[in-house]
Amino acid sequence: MLAWTIYLSLGTALLLMLLPERREQWARFLALGAALGGLVLSASALFQSAPGSFRTVTRLSWIPTLGIDYHLGADGISLVLVFLTGLAAVAGILFSWNIGHRPREFFALYLALIGGVYGVFLSFDLFLLFVFYEIAIIPKYFLIAIWGSTRREYAAMKLALYSFVGSAMVLVGLVAAFVFAGGQTMSLADLAAHRFPREFQMWAFPLVFVGFAVLAGLWPFHTWAPTGHVAAPTAASMLLAGVVMKLGAYGCLRVAMTLFPEGLQPWGFEWLGIGSWRDVFALLAVTGILYGGMVALVQKDFKFVIGYSSVSHMGFVLLGLMTLQTIGLTGAVLQMFSHGIVAGLLFAVVGRMVYDRVHTRHLDDLQPMNLSRGLPFAAVTFTLATLASIGLPGFSGFVAELQVLIGAWQAYPTLAVLTGAGILVGVAYGLRALQRAFFAERRSCTDGQASGSARGAPAQPPDSPAPLEPISFPERVGSILLIAASLAVGLYPDLLLKYILPSFNAPWFDGLRGGGLP
């Protein structure tokens, strides 16, 4: 049944394209139905599966000449990420209920993207995985270029080219590995079991890892992320930050690290204290955490704050992968889930609740509006999301970042300290944005002029005479869904951990065991 998450999304996307233009409301409900179906399927698959088991969903011979199979399967990691995709998809549709410009095509492309994402998480044949990975690129381009805002065509092209260059690097590594292993199989399990020579792994690993990590926002290849997130329409930013960046991190873990584990071993010489690709990427990840946080601290555009915070949070994922400790890897996967939920929520508040109503995202403009009165629901949601994002205990982010930090402490004590500093920066930019956007005292910026008069006026920003449109029902449902997910995982992390943890016992992680994985 799990495979139907893919077929349902792609099939509905096709159906929407055939729908008559004027059936806008049908398009919305069809899209919502498909996303809900995906969520139900993924949730039931997750919670019914036995922890630690690997399940083949479908396995057909696809291109026998080259030994390529249509192989869909799921282990704990896949199931958690598929569940995340289901959640993000439903929430994204709820938050784009008000799309009025070509809604039919919007939802068709949106579902095509979702279908591709499901496919990547469920593929256990690398050719198939790559096919789905690339299917996800084109809808992103159109979603941003047609429905986007600030510099949309530039941002869309940048995003598409970064993704495509990344996947080109992956393709080089995959074709080379395929030919090297005899050209008879593309199955993940078979290729992971094949022992490639060390010299081969030493160039193939960084190539494939960086190729995937481009999409995960690895510093310094992250620059597509803030511009792309800012330009994208709300639902697309939610998906981009929420699940598409996870595709990259997932590829790093599932493909680069399992196929070429020896690429993580020391080179045999040290330069400035760096002795392996693992050190290089760990350092880049921490740089991303700190850099993303610091840049978020000085942004004037509300959405850029969230965009850079995504770079920072994805740094935790990549650092967790590079610890090679079970706890760090588990933390990385949990952080993927947590960031997917929280980033989606943050973008929803900024893009849908605030920007669609007051038509500005500039923090200096938002400051005098005192939105905590005008949009109390948005303010509460954003407060909770910020708390989750800065890692307050009780929210999912706390558990995830703590695990990554513990793993990093065992592997890279110095970097762990820097990461701790990164968490503090995260608190700083989170609270700054929260305060300036929602809870600014009006006189703090209009100082001498209108200190008294505005006091009594209820809930009305001075520059918009009409009252703000109230928060709609779909928005409320979407917010509550995401907050509940984050809280549930934060209060009872075992809900997901019991599926993630045993997944690392699978045979394809054998190559990593020497490096610290028990």
Add this chain to the structure above:
Amino acid sequence: MIPVNYLDLLRLAAPETVVLAGALVVLGVDLLALREVETGLRRLLLLILGAVTCGAAIAWMAAFPNLGNFMQGMLVVTPLTQWVKGGVLALAILTLLLSGGASFTNHWGEYVALLLLSAVGLMFLVSSESLLVIFIALELASLSLYILAAFHHDAPESAEAALKYFLFGSVSAGFMLFGLSLLYGLSGSIDLREIAAALGGPFLDPLLAVAMVTVAVGLGFKIAAAPFHLWAPDVYQAAPPPSAAFIASASKLASFFVLAKVLSVGMGGLEGRAVFGDYLPGWVPLLAALAAASLLWGNLAAIVQTNVRRLIAYSAIAHAGYMLLGIMGGKAGLPALVYYAMTYGFTTLGAFGVASLVRDRVGGDNLSDFAGLSRREPWMAFCMLVFMLSLAGIPPLAGFFGKFYLFAAALKTSSLDLLWLVILAIGMSAVSLYYYLQVLKQIYVVPPPSGLAAAPIPSLPKTVIILAALTVIVLGCAPNLLLRVLAAP
């Protein structure tokens, strides 16, 4: 003197004979019966007659699969050549139907006959392993194509492009003939297999090197590989769209096949090695240089094009670079090459079809003329999306699997020696996404210009375009449909 068995010849060359007879019938019917008939009906009848002829040849090949080798390589029919010929004929049918609704000429009898004649030339090209027949077939195909390129009766650019095509073509044919004569002199035979046996290898005679280079020049012109590509942008842009589509698809398929055959069969031991530090002269380094030049020049020059047909021409040069990789894959690369060239033929034919429809409606085929096509013609826009993304190599379309297979075959045969070229090719395909997206941006993102009157699209070209798009999708999702027969031993 070996006695010639004409019955054998007829049996093996039956499909070619059918098409040739069809060409003569078309001419005769046009001259005797259709002079007085109104142009639209006459065009339709002649095009259908041509298409039926090609269909009959395909049906003949399917019903009587005669295989064999006539007169030591004069005519070699294998399952693979049957499939390639089937591909040429299918592309010819689509080209003919694409011309329905076009108005670039009144001489439809001659047009259809020439198209069929060039198809005959391409078919002989595919099935011969004898230098003489290869050259004659190449000339038959080329001469017909030169005229087809000039068929636009009121566009001087068409004549100019055809003249350019003809001048370049005849010079490179001269080069090729020179090379072939050297090959004959060195080996004493015109049969490719005997030549290979006589030449031996792996070391290269200087005279043989000259022969190799001149043959590569001659066929490099046909496949529009850089630096022999100069004619392609002009012809693609100015020739009547169906002629350009045929030149870009069927002619390319057959030329690639014959190039692969001449090199891998006729110069079997002379591959050489194209790897830094361990270089050995041979045709692989030669092709590697051509491929690298085509990939770089085609993709980089396509970025700055503002005319869609010119853009497709530069992308065709780049695609010649990809396909050369398949030739370097030797025997293992041949199915990959044929798969790629065939699916590429359908893709580019469809793209020309859409460009031609836009030209008829808007009056031009510049990038800006495509603005808002998705609002006016959602189906044609979607087909163009399929073609462009397939050319860029986005799965699950045929272009992606084709590239993957080519790269895998080239790497496998060369045991990773050609990795540098594969990296260049994959990197350049990332560049190519930029200009394909420029076309799609016009179609889907930019709003349509106001004040464009609605007009119905002729249904015949529309059907052809949708068929081509379907082929690209189906062969991309289920490559095994074609691979099963191509890769069969």
